[in-house]
Amino acid sequence: MATTIFSKILAGEIPCHRVYEDDLVLAFLDHAPLSRGHTLLIPKEPAERLDQLSDASAAAIGRVLPRLCRAILQATGATAFNVLQNNGPSAHQAVFHVHFHIIPKHKDGSGLGIAWPAKHGDDVEQKALATELGELLTHSG
Numbered sequence: 001m002a003t004t005i006f007s008k009i010l011a012g013e014i015p016c017h018r019v020y021e022d023d024l025v026l027a028f029l030d031h032a033p034l035s036r037g038h039t040l041l042i043p044k045e046p047a048e049r050l051d052q053l054s055d056a057s058a059a060a061i062g063r064v065l066p067r068l069c070r071a072i073l074q075a076t077g078a079t080a081f082n083v084l085q086n087n088g089p090s091a092h093q094a095v096f097h098v099h100f101h102i103i104p105k106h107k108d109g110s111g112l113g114i115a116w117p118a119k120h121g122d123d124v125e126q127k128a129l130a131t132e133l134g135e136l137l138t139h140s141g
Contacts, residue, residue: 001046001047001048001096001097002096004095004096004097005095006040006042006095006097006099007046007097009026009028010026010042010044016028016029016031017029019039019068019071020041020064020067020068022060022064023044024043024044024045024056024057024060025041025042025043025044025057025060025061025064026041026042026044027039027040027041027042027064027068028040030101034101034103034110034111034112035076035078035103035104035105035106035110035111035112036076036078036104036106036110037072037075037076037078037102037104038101038102038103038104039068039072039101039102040099040100040101040102041061041064041065041068041099041100041102042097042098042099042100043057043058043060043061043098044057045057045098046097047097047098048093048096048097048098049087049088049093049098050085050087050098051087052098053098057098061100065083065100065102068102069081069083069102072102072104073104076104076106077106078104078105078106078111079105080104080105080111081102081103081104081105081111082101082102082103082105082111082112082114083100083101083102083103084100084101084103084112085098085099085100085101
């Protein structure tokens, strides 16, 4: 994996405002926040995309993420938030190390703004895809 700003933060080469750290993950405030409390949660394991992450690192993120969100809400007074995680350049990933953004929404409107161009799914296609995914998950480790 190529060197990233996150690997430099993990190596202590770039400072950050640490919020939480354990053996597997690090949480720190975003240096260019969309809103007060915008925080990043990263695994210490070097993986570019979520699908490349080990089960142990994924479980650590799953364990810490809800606790981190509760703390951000309490500390900032926000009552809503977005969790954003992108995988690959076409999905708008800019730093190629797995990371989750926790972005509080505040009464002033600050936070993440998104458009959601939803479409109606074809029932036949949806059924076939659900079956395929279920089979893949049954046979994966």
